[in-house]
Amino acid sequence: MNFGPNAVQPGRFFILLAIIAGGAVILSTAPRILDNIGARSNRPVGKAVKDDKDRHKAPDFELKDADGKVVHLSDYKGKVVLLDFWATWCGPCGIEIPWFTEFQRKYKDRGFTVLGVSMDDGGWKDVKPYVADHKINYQIVLGDDKTSDQYGDVEALPTTFVIDREGRVASVHVGLTDKKDFDDAIQKLL
Amino acid sequence: MRFKNYSKLSPFFLAAALGGVIAMAQMAPEMKIEPQPTVKAKRGGPATVTLKVSLPAGFHANSNKPTEPNLIPLVLKWTGGPLENGAITYPKPVMETYGFTAGKPISVVTGAFDIVTKFNVPATATPGPTAQTGTLRYQACNDRMCFPPKTVNVNVTVSVE
Numbered sequence: 001m002n003f004g005p006n007a008v009q010p011g012r013f014f015i016l017l018a019i020i021a022g023g024a025v026i027l028s029t030a031p032r033i034l035d036n037i038g039a040r041s042n043r044p045v046g047k048a049v050k051d052d053k054d055r056h057k058a059p060d061f062e063l064k065d066a067d068g069k070v071v072h073l074s075d076y077k078g079k080v081v082l083l084d085f086w087a088t089w090c091g092p093c094g095i096e097i098p099w100f101t102e103f104q105r106k107y108k109d110r111g112f113t114v115l116g117v118s119m120d121d122g123g124w125k126d127v128k129p130y131v132a133d134h135k136i137n138y139q140i141v142l143g144d145d146k147t148s149d150q151y152g153d154v155e156a157l158p159t160t161f162v163i164d165r166e167g168r169v170a171s172v173h174v175g176l177t178d179k180k181d182f183d184d185a186i187q188k189l190l
Numbered sequence: 191m192r193f194k195n196y197s198k199l200s201p202f203f204l205a206a207a208l209g210g211v212i213a214m215a216q217m218a219p220e221m222k223i224e225p226q227p228t229v230k231a232k233r234g235g236p237a238t239v240t241l242k243v244s245l246p247a248g249f250h251a252n253s254n255k256p257t258e259p260n261l262i263p264l265v266l267k268w269t270g271g272p273l274e275n276g277a278i279t280y281p282k283p284v285m286e287t288y289g290f291t292a293g294k295p296i297s298v299v300t301g302a303f304d305i306v307t308k309f310n311v312p313a314t315a316t317p318g319p320t321a322q323t324g325t326l327r328y329q330a331c332n333d334r335m336c337f338p339p340k341t342v343n344v345n346v347t348v349s350v351e
Binding site for chain 1 (some may be wrong): 260
Protein backbone atom coordinates (compact mmCIF):
# COMPACT_ATOMS: atom_id res chain seq x y z
CA MET A 1 0.00 0.00 0.00
CA ASN A 2 1.51 3.33 -1.08
CA PHE A 3 1.20 6.27 1.28
CA GLY A 4 3.35 8.54 -0.83
CA PRO A 5 2.68 12.28 -1.35
CA ASN A 6 0.03 11.75 -4.02
CA ALA A 7 -1.92 9.11 -2.13
CA VAL A 8 -4.53 9.44 0.61
CA GLN A 9 -3.13 9.73 4.13
CA PRO A 10 -3.79 6.94 6.68
CA GLY A 11 -6.36 9.02 8.65
CA ARG A 12 -8.40 9.76 5.57
CA PHE A 13 -8.04 6.15 4.44
CA PHE A 14 -9.76 4.93 7.59
CA ILE A 15 -12.49 7.55 7.26
CA LEU A 16 -13.12 6.29 3.74
CA LEU A 17 -13.14 2.72 4.99
CA ALA A 18 -15.72 3.63 7.66
CA ILE A 19 -17.92 5.33 5.06
CA ILE A 20 -17.67 2.30 2.77
CA ALA A 21 -18.49 -0.08 5.63
CA GLY A 22 -21.46 2.04 6.71
CA GLY A 23 -22.71 2.25 3.16
CA ALA A 24 -22.44 -1.52 2.77
CA VAL A 25 -24.50 -2.09 5.91
CA ILE A 26 -27.13 0.40 4.78
CA LEU A 27 -27.30 -0.98 1.25
CA SER A 28 -27.62 -4.54 2.50
CA THR A 29 -30.71 -3.64 4.51
CA ALA A 30 -32.06 -1.04 2.09
CA PRO A 31 -34.43 -3.35 0.15
CA ARG A 32 -36.40 -4.25 3.30
CA ILE A 33 -36.34 -0.69 4.51
CA LEU A 34 -37.43 0.68 1.17
CA ASP A 35 -40.26 -1.85 1.06
CA ASN A 36 -41.39 -0.75 4.51
CA ILE A 37 -41.75 2.83 3.39
CA GLY A 38 -43.05 1.96 -0.05
CA ALA A 39 -40.17 3.44 -1.95
CA ARG A 40 -40.07 0.58 -4.43
CA SER A 41 -41.29 1.15 -7.95
CA ASN A 42 -44.65 -0.47 -7.19
CA ARG A 43 -45.32 1.73 -4.20
CA PRO A 44 -43.73 5.13 -4.46
CA VAL A 45 -43.75 7.42 -1.47
CA GLY A 46 -44.17 11.11 -1.94
CA LYS A 47 -46.35 13.90 -3.04
CA ALA A 48 -46.41 13.42 -6.82
CA VAL A 49 -49.04 11.44 -8.64
CA LYS A 50 -47.25 8.73 -10.59
CA ASP A 51 -47.13 8.82 -14.35
CA ASP A 52 -49.76 6.65 -15.97
CA LYS A 53 -47.25 4.08 -17.13
CA ASP A 54 -45.84 3.66 -13.60
CA ARG A 55 -49.12 2.93 -11.83
CA HIS A 56 -49.77 -0.60 -10.65
CA LYS A 57 -53.08 -2.20 -9.84
CA ALA A 58 -54.23 -1.66 -6.26
CA PRO A 59 -54.87 -5.06 -4.61
CA ASP A 60 -58.54 -5.88 -4.28
CA PHE A 61 -59.79 -6.82 -0.84
CA GLU A 62 -62.88 -8.08 0.92
CA LEU A 63 -63.56 -6.28 4.21
CA LYS A 64 -66.70 -5.58 6.22
CA ASP A 65 -68.35 -2.30 7.07
CA ALA A 66 -70.20 -1.44 10.29
CA ASP A 67 -73.37 -3.16 9.03
CA GLY A 68 -71.52 -6.36 8.26
CA LYS A 69 -71.72 -5.74 4.54
CA VAL A 70 -68.75 -6.97 2.52
CA VAL A 71 -66.92 -4.21 0.69
CA HIS A 72 -64.47 -4.74 -2.17
CA LEU A 73 -62.12 -2.12 -3.58
CA SER A 74 -63.33 -3.23 -7.01
CA ASP A 75 -66.84 -1.99 -6.06
CA TYR A 76 -65.41 1.49 -6.66
CA LYS A 77 -63.92 0.96 -10.10
CA GLY A 78 -64.52 4.06 -12.17
CA LYS A 79 -64.09 6.32 -9.13
CA VAL A 80 -61.02 7.98 -7.70
CA VAL A 81 -60.52 6.42 -4.26
CA LEU A 82 -58.56 7.76 -1.32
CA LEU A 83 -57.82 4.62 0.70
CA ASP A 84 -56.76 5.50 4.22
CA PHE A 85 -55.28 3.03 6.71
CA TRP A 86 -55.85 4.52 10.17
CA ALA A 87 -56.73 3.75 13.80
CA THR A 88 -58.63 5.45 16.63
CA TRP A 89 -55.44 5.57 18.71
CA CYS A 90 -53.47 7.32 15.97
CA GLY A 91 -53.13 11.06 16.62
CA PRO A 92 -51.81 12.03 13.17
CA CYS A 93 -54.74 10.12 11.63
CA GLY A 94 -57.10 12.37 13.58
CA ILE A 95 -55.59 15.43 11.90
CA GLU A 96 -56.19 14.06 8.40
CA ILE A 97 -59.70 12.67 8.91
CA PRO A 98 -61.44 16.09 8.84
CA TRP A 99 -59.64 16.82 5.55
CA PHE A 100 -60.92 13.53 4.12
CA THR A 101 -64.44 14.35 5.32
CA GLU A 102 -64.16 17.64 3.47
CA PHE A 103 -62.86 15.93 0.30
CA GLN A 104 -65.76 13.45 0.45
CA ARG A 105 -68.25 16.29 0.63
CA LYS A 106 -66.51 18.38 -2.03
CA TYR A 107 -65.75 15.74 -4.65
CA LYS A 108 -68.26 12.92 -4.24
CA ASP A 109 -70.38 14.16 -7.14
CA ARG A 110 -67.34 14.08 -9.41
CA GLY A 111 -66.71 10.36 -8.99
CA PHE A 112 -64.58 10.38 -5.86
CA THR A 113 -64.81 8.56 -2.57
CA VAL A 114 -62.81 8.08 0.59
CA LEU A 115 -62.58 4.61 2.07
CA GLY A 116 -61.15 4.30 5.56
CA VAL A 117 -59.58 1.02 6.68
CA SER A 118 -59.44 0.90 10.46
CA MET A 119 -56.63 -1.16 11.93
CA ASP A 120 -58.14 -1.13 15.44
CA ASP A 121 -57.72 -4.49 17.17
CA GLY A 122 -60.67 -3.54 19.38
CA GLY A 123 -62.98 -3.62 16.37
CA TRP A 124 -66.30 -1.82 15.99
CA LYS A 125 -66.73 -1.19 19.72
CA ASP A 126 -63.86 1.29 19.43
CA VAL A 127 -64.42 2.44 15.86
CA LYS A 128 -68.18 3.15 15.84
CA PRO A 129 -68.08 5.80 18.61
CA TYR A 130 -65.06 7.43 17.02
CA VAL A 131 -66.81 7.61 13.63
CA ALA A 132 -69.87 9.20 15.27
CA ASP A 133 -67.85 11.66 17.38
CA HIS A 134 -65.78 12.82 14.41
CA LYS A 135 -68.77 12.93 12.04
CA ILE A 136 -67.01 10.79 9.45
CA ASN A 137 -69.13 10.84 6.30
CA TYR A 138 -67.35 8.14 4.30
CA GLN A 139 -67.33 4.37 4.42
CA ILE A 140 -65.21 2.69 7.05
CA VAL A 141 -64.24 -0.98 6.99
CA LEU A 142 -62.27 -3.03 9.48
CA GLY A 143 -58.86 -4.01 8.17
CA ASP A 144 -57.00 -7.24 8.70
CA ASP A 145 -53.44 -8.57 8.42
CA LYS A 146 -54.08 -9.96 4.94
CA THR A 147 -55.07 -6.58 3.55
CA SER A 148 -52.22 -4.86 5.35
CA ASP A 149 -49.80 -7.35 3.80
CA GLN A 150 -51.29 -6.87 0.34
CA TYR A 151 -50.60 -3.16 0.62
CA GLY A 152 -46.97 -3.68 1.54
CA ASP A 153 -47.26 -4.60 5.25
CA VAL A 154 -48.76 -1.30 6.40
CA GLU A 155 -47.37 -0.58 9.83
CA ALA A 156 -47.01 3.19 10.10
CA LEU A 157 -50.34 4.97 10.39
CA PRO A 158 -51.68 6.88 8.65
CA THR A 159 -50.74 5.34 5.31
CA THR A 160 -52.89 6.58 2.46
CA PHE A 161 -53.16 5.45 -1.13
CA VAL A 162 -54.77 7.57 -3.85
CA ILE A 163 -56.18 5.22 -6.50
CA ASP A 164 -57.20 6.27 -10.02
CA ARG A 165 -60.40 5.40 -11.87
CA GLU A 166 -58.75 2.31 -13.35
CA GLY A 167 -58.00 0.95 -9.88
CA ARG A 168 -54.29 1.74 -9.98
CA VAL A 169 -52.20 3.31 -7.21
CA ALA A 170 -51.36 6.85 -8.27
CA SER A 171 -49.70 8.02 -5.05
CA VAL A 172 -48.81 6.83 -1.55
CA HIS A 173 -48.49 8.94 1.57
CA VAL A 174 -46.88 7.54 4.72
CA GLY A 175 -47.39 9.55 7.91
CA LEU A 176 -49.05 12.92 8.40
CA THR A 177 -49.08 14.65 5.01
CA ASP A 178 -49.95 18.16 3.87
CA LYS A 179 -53.62 18.58 3.00
CA LYS A 180 -52.62 20.24 -0.27
CA ASP A 181 -50.69 17.14 -1.37
CA PHE A 182 -53.84 15.05 -1.11
CA ASP A 183 -55.97 17.69 -2.78
CA ASP A 184 -53.49 18.05 -5.64
CA ALA A 185 -53.39 14.29 -6.18
CA ILE A 186 -57.18 14.00 -6.15
CA GLN A 187 -57.69 16.88 -8.54
CA LYS A 188 -55.12 15.50 -10.96
CA LEU A 189 -57.07 12.25 -11.15
CA LEU A 190 -60.64 13.58 -11.28
CA MET B 191 -2.38 0.99 -3.52
CA ARG B 192 -3.35 4.56 -4.17
CA PHE B 193 -6.68 6.29 -3.46
CA LYS B 194 -6.27 9.52 -5.39
CA ASN B 195 -9.93 9.97 -6.21
CA TYR B 196 -11.51 8.87 -2.93
CA SER B 197 -13.39 12.18 -2.70
CA LYS B 198 -15.51 11.17 -5.73
CA LEU B 199 -16.73 8.02 -3.93
CA SER B 200 -17.63 9.44 -0.53
CA PRO B 201 -20.73 11.49 -1.58
CA PHE B 202 -22.32 8.28 -2.91
CA PHE B 203 -21.86 6.49 0.37
CA LEU B 204 -22.91 9.56 2.35
CA ALA B 205 -26.16 9.70 0.32
CA ALA B 206 -26.68 5.98 0.92
CA ALA B 207 -26.12 6.44 4.64
CA LEU B 208 -28.50 9.43 4.85
CA GLY B 209 -31.14 7.62 2.83
CA GLY B 210 -30.83 4.62 5.11
CA VAL B 211 -31.07 6.75 8.24
CA ILE B 212 -34.16 8.54 6.95
CA ALA B 213 -35.73 5.23 5.98
CA MET B 214 -34.93 3.65 9.32
CA ALA B 215 -36.51 6.59 11.12
CA GLN B 216 -39.86 5.47 9.71
CA MET B 217 -39.61 1.92 11.04
CA ALA B 218 -41.54 0.82 14.10
CA PRO B 219 -39.54 1.64 17.24
CA GLU B 220 -38.74 -1.03 19.80
CA MET B 221 -39.12 -0.42 23.49
CA LYS B 222 -36.10 -2.16 25.03
CA ILE B 223 -35.73 -3.53 28.52
CA GLU B 224 -32.15 -3.75 29.75
CA PRO B 225 -31.04 -7.16 31.03
CA GLN B 226 -31.65 -7.19 34.75
CA PRO B 227 -29.24 -8.27 37.45
CA THR B 228 -30.59 -11.11 39.59
CA VAL B 229 -33.05 -9.90 42.21
CA LYS B 230 -32.34 -11.31 45.65
CA ALA B 231 -35.61 -12.11 47.41
CA LYS B 232 -35.58 -13.09 51.11
CA ARG B 233 -38.56 -15.20 52.09
CA GLY B 234 -41.09 -13.23 54.14
CA GLY B 235 -39.56 -9.92 53.08
CA PRO B 236 -39.95 -7.35 50.33
CA ALA B 237 -38.29 -7.44 46.92
CA THR B 238 -37.99 -4.63 44.39
CA VAL B 239 -37.71 -5.11 40.65
CA THR B 240 -36.59 -2.11 38.61
CA LEU B 241 -37.05 -2.40 34.86
CA LYS B 242 -34.77 -0.08 32.93
CA VAL B 243 -36.66 0.71 29.75
CA SER B 244 -35.80 2.83 26.73
CA LEU B 245 -37.23 4.08 23.46
CA PRO B 246 -35.14 5.25 20.50
CA ALA B 247 -34.67 8.97 20.05
CA GLY B 248 -37.41 10.68 18.11
CA PHE B 249 -40.18 8.42 19.41
CA HIS B 250 -42.56 8.59 22.33
CA ALA B 251 -45.06 6.21 23.86
CA ASN B 252 -48.22 7.07 25.75
CA SER B 253 -47.72 7.05 29.52
CA ASN B 254 -49.70 4.73 31.79
CA LYS B 255 -52.34 7.51 32.04
CA PRO B 256 -52.86 9.03 28.59
CA THR B 257 -54.76 12.29 28.24
CA GLU B 258 -57.30 10.94 25.76
CA PRO B 259 -59.51 7.87 26.26
CA ASN B 260 -58.73 6.35 22.84
CA LEU B 261 -54.96 6.39 23.39
CA ILE B 262 -53.33 3.11 24.37
CA PRO B 263 -51.59 3.27 27.76
CA LEU B 264 -48.26 1.85 28.86
CA VAL B 265 -49.13 -1.27 30.88
CA LEU B 266 -46.87 -3.63 32.80
CA LYS B 267 -48.43 -6.92 33.87
CA TRP B 268 -46.70 -9.52 36.01
CA THR B 269 -47.89 -12.95 34.95
CA GLY B 270 -45.81 -15.52 36.81
CA GLY B 271 -43.14 -16.15 39.39
CA PRO B 272 -42.69 -16.43 43.14
CA LEU B 273 -43.12 -12.74 44.01
CA GLU B 274 -46.58 -11.47 44.98
CA ASN B 275 -48.71 -8.35 45.33
CA GLY B 276 -46.62 -6.24 43.04
CA ALA B 277 -47.22 -2.49 43.42
CA ILE B 278 -46.11 -0.86 40.19
CA THR B 279 -44.73 2.68 40.04
CA TYR B 280 -44.65 3.99 36.49
CA PRO B 281 -42.27 6.76 35.42
CA LYS B 282 -43.38 10.36 35.78
CA PRO B 283 -44.65 11.28 32.32
CA VAL B 284 -43.73 14.36 30.34
CA MET B 285 -46.39 16.56 28.77
CA GLU B 286 -45.42 17.18 25.17
CA THR B 287 -47.04 18.72 22.12
CA TYR B 288 -46.47 17.35 18.65
CA GLY B 289 -47.51 18.38 15.17
CA PHE B 290 -50.63 16.23 15.41
CA THR B 291 -51.80 17.26 18.89
CA ALA B 292 -53.22 20.62 17.77
CA GLY B 293 -51.31 22.47 20.47
CA LYS B 294 -52.63 20.22 23.24
CA PRO B 295 -49.98 18.46 25.35
CA ILE B 296 -50.23 14.70 25.69
CA SER B 297 -48.83 12.52 28.47
CA VAL B 298 -45.91 10.46 27.20
CA VAL B 299 -42.70 8.69 28.08
CA THR B 300 -39.56 9.17 26.05
CA GLY B 301 -35.91 8.15 26.15
CA ALA B 302 -34.84 6.05 29.14
CA PHE B 303 -37.01 5.51 32.22
CA ASP B 304 -37.59 3.06 35.08
CA ILE B 305 -40.68 1.08 36.02
CA VAL B 306 -40.41 -0.07 39.64
CA THR B 307 -42.40 -2.89 41.23
CA LYS B 308 -42.38 -3.59 44.96
CA PHE B 309 -43.28 -7.19 45.76
CA ASN B 310 -43.75 -9.38 48.81
CA VAL B 311 -41.81 -12.63 48.95
CA PRO B 312 -44.01 -15.34 50.45
CA ALA B 313 -42.52 -17.10 53.44
CA THR B 314 -43.28 -20.37 51.68
CA ALA B 315 -41.48 -19.52 48.43
CA THR B 316 -39.16 -22.27 47.20
CA PRO B 317 -35.51 -21.25 47.65
CA GLY B 318 -33.23 -21.03 44.67
CA PRO B 319 -33.07 -19.30 41.29
CA THR B 320 -36.28 -18.80 39.38
CA ALA B 321 -37.95 -16.25 37.09
CA GLN B 322 -40.51 -13.52 37.53
CA THR B 323 -42.28 -13.01 34.23
CA GLY B 324 -44.56 -10.43 32.75
CA THR B 325 -45.43 -8.32 29.73
CA LEU B 326 -45.00 -4.67 28.88
CA ARG B 327 -47.46 -3.20 26.37
CA TYR B 328 -46.84 0.13 24.66
CA GLN B 329 -47.90 2.15 21.66
CA ALA B 330 -45.33 4.47 20.10
CA CYS B 331 -45.34 7.35 17.63
CA ASN B 332 -42.99 9.94 16.26
CA ASP B 333 -44.19 13.43 15.34
CA ARG B 334 -45.82 12.27 12.08
CA MET B 335 -46.92 8.68 12.40
CA CYS B 336 -47.97 6.06 14.90
CA PHE B 337 -47.22 2.35 15.11
CA PRO B 338 -49.43 -0.49 16.30
CA PRO B 339 -49.35 -1.39 19.99
CA LYS B 340 -46.69 -3.93 20.87
CA THR B 341 -46.08 -6.23 23.79
CA VAL B 342 -42.61 -7.20 24.97
CA ASN B 343 -41.89 -10.06 27.35
CA VAL B 344 -40.35 -9.35 30.71
CA ASN B 345 -38.22 -11.97 32.39
CA VAL B 346 -36.35 -11.21 35.61
CA THR B 347 -34.13 -13.74 37.34
CA VAL B 348 -34.98 -14.00 41.02
CA SER B 349 -32.91 -15.76 43.65
CA VAL B 350 -35.17 -16.75 46.56
CA GLU B 351 -33.26 -17.09 49.81
